[in-house]
Amino acid sequence: MKHDNPILITGASGFIGRTVCAELSRAQQPVLAMLRDPPRQLPALRREVDALGGQGSLVQAIGGDLDKPDLGLSEPLPALQAIIHLGARFAWQLPMVEARQTNVEGALAVARLAHSQRTRLVFISGFMLENHGHLTRLGINLMHANQTDWQQVYRRAGGYEASKLEAAIRVREYTRDHGVDMIEVQPATVAGDSRSGQLDSQQPLYQLIDNLARGRMAAIPGSREHWLPLVAVDLLAAIIARAATSSVVPPRVLALDRHTPTLQGMLTTVADTLQQRPPRRFLPMAVLAALLRIPGLPRLLNTWPEALHFIQTTRFDTKSSDTFLANQGLAHPPIQAVIAASTRYYQQQHRQPDQQPA
């Protein structure tokens, strides 16, 4: 994989970003992290990269902010091997203006940078871009961004999801019109590291485990067919790294383990690991969505209506992505074991001091 020109990464300090930095630097690939505050963030990022088995010393930083005009880069860029765009505001209840500023305008600024640098753009969208029934229900025109009523999409899907969908469609349009070499990686909901289970506390799977552990999930949202497709963060990082460095990559890579169990199966694994009784009854989505309209209930249940969109019955075609993985010598780790490892990691974070192993 080694290449002397660095790969520029936005969102390098995030959960996925730091694992990508570790993956690339482990293979001797220099990395240039675009950080909002390099003096504060770079030392911590290097330590995290070392701890993840990468080489922190191969990570340099440049100041930049997705919210600033032309990214507000602190200095001229060297020749790049590729740009990986992971940076985004990732939260529920995001106001439309803020979500669009960072996730849509910021992504377009990164696409313009890839064009001016004549380098490949690896753009990280999400698996919902492949859920065409859902996109149609939201009223999205996949081919022409300006033929969608985005205000309506933001109202229906919430700021985070809507801005990710809008960003992908606008970046596809821009890169198509300007001849930019763009690979889109579409991750499922990200699970912890397949060995250590390491998972940031603001990640959706961590919050789901937390809800179950705290007894906030007496019933399973949806039906027996509903699922939340997952991908282990270390496999996702390897896919993103290969998308940036390999010569032959399909234009879209769906990073999703089709063997992810249904939500019922996932909650059973989490509950077994926590040594709790798993929920057995189902709460239909429409009922749950109606309940969550009661003021105060989303906060009480720590469940936001927009998060429910990611739990669906749709199955996805992963054939071409699975072929790419096989050609790269990559494979999904056993996902039930990843769910259990993520749950054990959660338990370690919540263990009382007197419960720490001696």
Ligand SMILES: NC(=O)c1ccc[n+]([C@@H]2O[C@H](COP(=O)([O-])OP(=O)(O)OC[C@H]3O[C@@H](n4cnc5c(N)ncnc54)[C@H](OP(=O)(O)O)[C@@H]3O)[C@@H](O)[C@H]2O)c1
């Ligand atoms: N995690 C998932 O389940 C999942 C699934 C599908 C797609 N994705 C996509 O994957 C990407 C990374 O997700 P993640 O889970 O790693 O998120 P994360 O941990 O929240 O990381 C977000 C990153 O974006 C950076 N960022 C936010 N606003 C910025 C700004 N204005 N300028 C520059 N950088 C900014 C953050 O920097 P600071 O450290 O400075 O805040 C951080 O490095 C996102 O695009 C997300 O939509 C994630």
